[in-house]
Amino acid sequence: MELTGHMAQSQKSNRTSKTAPKAALTIYDVASQAGVSIASVSRVLNGQGSPRAGTRERVMQAVAELGFVPDGAARALSNGLKEVVGVVFRRGDETRFQDEDESLLFMDVINRGIDVAAQRRGFDVLISSVGFSDENVTSRIEAVAGKADGLILHDRMLSAGSITRLSGVVPVVTLAGSPSRGAMNVRCDNEAGMRALVRHLVVDHGYRTIAYVAGRSDSPDNRARARVFEAEARAAGAEIYTGPEWQGDYSAAGGARVVTGLVDTPRRLPRAIVCANDQTALGVMHALARNGIKIPDTVAVTGFDDVPVARHLHPPLTTVRQPMLELGATAFDVLYSRISVGKGEPEVVLPVQLIVRQSCGCP
Amino acid sequence: MELTGHMAQSQKSNRTSKTAPKAALTIYDVASQAGVSIASVSRVLNGQGSPRAGTRERVMQAVAELGFVPDGAARALSNGLKEVVGVVFRRGDETRFQDEDESLLFMDVINRGIDVAAQRRGFDVLISSVGFSDENVTSRIEAVAGKADGLILHDRMLSAGSITRLSGVVPVVTLAGSPSRGAMNVRCDNEAGMRALVRHLVVDHGYRTIAYVAGRSDSPDNRARARVFEAEARAAGAEIYTGPEWQGDYSAAGGARVVTGLVDTPRRLPRAIVCANDQTALGVMHALARNGIKIPDTVAVTGFDDVPVARHLHPPLTTVRQPMLELGATAFDVLYSRISVGKGEPEVVLPVQLIVRQSCGCP
């Protein structure tokens, strides 16, 4: 017994440590070991047809003995399905703001949602993050496209034209953007969320002056939020502080910059500052606090997204919750049905929820 | 002009929206469009040989016009390289502890390090997270193995035997474990870190009673830390509180449980509690605070890892910093050299650094 063990071991370690690495096993090795054809091996491995019990057993045994794992590339080439979904997003390597790099952010949570949904279908997720300073983003995305059955693109990864072009190669789902021709889009109901938020500030709290710290101006989400913000505030007769000094960029640093600019050139602050997203609110709150301005007593602040850290800010952030896990999962599901059935919803809008905490002035 | 635009559009949208989806483009389409052989197309696409300028141009133009993207599976099958590295890790879906799910944890940071290093080599990262309750983990991992050129396995994903077996299929790097036969391992210098930490507590602070809240007992990291902890504390003549009640599980909940068990059955607490990792320390500190026990005045607490949130705890956590980004990057680099050159370091040990903050009793 001892001996058998040793033999098995030295055999193995022999194979493993050979300088000339053993050629990878193929389905042919399994077939000859089991004494059947490669077609039979393939069938029992994939549960196709109804192989005779004896056949099945011999194949299974050979697979187990050899430790055979079929090559994914060959399978993919043969049956036209890689069982891989590509996800491309922007790595936040630009900003170095307090809690910003350190929390699970919007994109991370979405990716987790994609992952979970993908696993249900036997898909794996091919991640490709691109840095802000990376060049040839397009070729990087194309490389991912070539390795996947479909692509999920986070917001603002590519121009509408590029997206349309790419969607000729593989099905594409964009996140939180607007539908591009050829691609599908999954997003949250910005309009309803912003409407509820502004009404809460202007009607419930009765704030008469209000401003919107914008996100990147090329973001459809930002544009939708800005539009509704203005319409609702105007409808309620509030005064809107506006202008280029209110331009943020979705980052905490951007939000802080806006506030710093305001207090430097002394002028009246609005009673409430509505931020394009939570990260911006984070920066705004930090900067306000640094300048000794009380939140929410002097200025109320709100966010958008409800990232995990939002409830831990001081004061806890009033914001609009986007169902991020669900957003990711839905993106995958839409993509999957497009891949498998050939048709998918061109646009899905998920409901959001106003989360009232204390940064708006509520007790 | 207007007309041209429209024509181009309707043409395209025609192709895109056809019920019978257009057959995917192949290298043959490009070749015929460019009037060259597929070999030439392949050569210019891959920068092999020295195609004549005219050839190159015609190919490039055809590629651009058609929007051709080569199929990754076919490339992989043909040249034996997928340019994909698989990463398998455990999703934390078990515990619901305060800051635990909400911060970028150990594994997330490591994965980011892998991603960055992989991009440098044109590799993409195939992520597969497994939940604690997931079954047939092995088959899931094998599926990833089949789709990748190599595998990076986080700690405690598989038994040593399974790892050795798997390493017969693709090169495997394990993280923070001990080297299994056939696989390579990248880890941090637990011994040096724990030695410095315990000496700081026992020698510098002069604490005479001390305990170690263990991590999972099947973790090599935990065993190494426990061993050095005991040796150093004993060498300095400190009294070690020990026993099954000090068994944690690497989670915040586990750390809290240990403390709760201690205060329930009143007994003397040690002067210092050394935790197997930061998450455990997080739970220990929460539980201590909940019971009105002062940190570090009554009990000092330390962690291990230096996760991003560690510096934001109250008091800031004294811990041992593992270079997590570097750990991930090194894991990829080792794997890559094994994939490309055929040989890689069987074991790499990265240096760690004692980070003294306030939870140990320092001002």
Added chain:
DNA sequence: CTGAAAGCGCTTACAG
């Protein structure tokens, strides 16, 4: 420099 052809490791009609 370029093309015809073989081959990568699978899956799946097609016969039997």
Added chain:
DNA sequence: CTGAAAGCGCTTACAG
């Protein structure tokens, strides 16, 4: 139920 064979879309010796 099972096997021989074609084919998936590339890359790369091998001739020319």
